[in-house]
Structures are given as structure tokens and as C-alpha cells.
Amino acid sequence: MSISAVKIDPRVESVAVDDRRLEVVLRDGRTISAPTAWFPRLARADAAQRADWEVSAAGLGIHWPQIDEDLSVEGLLRGGGGAA
Structure with missing residues (x-):
């Protein structure tokens, strides 16, 4: 019997x-979903600002430079949300 390890x-x-x-x-396939209303800066941002995100904190965070938001x-x- 084999046991597959989840990475x-x-x-x-x-x-x-x-x-x-x-x-x-x-990266492991999980999806996290939350209401945008939980994040006031994201809620007020326009579509272009929301689309301008980058990975931060060695892949463990998200930064939106145009609105100075970090999660x-x-x-x-x-x-x-927690700051990254």
C-alpha cells in the first residue's frame, strides 16, 4: 500500500x-477567496489598480503598488488579510 504525500x-x-x-x-493548487469588501483599499480601487499586483515576501505575500496594499x-x- 502506498501513501501519496501532498506537497x-x-x-x-x-x-x-x-x-x-x-x-x-x-502553487499547491489551493484557492483562497474572500469578499473584496474585507479590504477597503481594494474595494475602492479601480480595475487597473487591482490588476497591478506583485508577489512579495518570498512568494508569501501580495503587494498592490498603486494603492499601497499588502496582504x-x-x-x-x-x-x-494581514500585512505581508
Whole structure:
């Protein structure tokens, strides 16, 4: 009997944000989703500002330079945002 090991990799793969949701896909295939309303800067940002994101903190955070917003994967997994 073999046991397959799940490889956990919580680094950010992709990010999508619209008027309703923030969705973060991690490299290990997990998806974190939260209401955009939880993040006031993202909620007030326009589509171009939301689309301008970059990976930070060695892959464990997300930064939106135009609106100076930072979120951490750890914070998102806990149900908040947490600064990266």
C-alpha cells in the first residue's frame, strides 16, 4: 500500500480581484477567496489598480503598488488579510 504525500507550497501563483471577490491561487493548487469588501483599499480601487499586483515576501505575500496594499497568505488563510 502506498501513501501519496501532498506537497504543500503556500506561495502565490495568481491573483484575481473584482468588485465582489479576491481570489488567490497558491502553487499547491489551493484557492483562497474572500469578499473584496474585507479590504477597503481594494474595494475602492479601480480595475487597473487591482490588476497591478506583485508577489512579495518570498512568494508569501501580495503587494498592490498603486494603492499601497499588502496582504499575506498566512493572514488570508486565517480569514483576515494581514500585512505581508
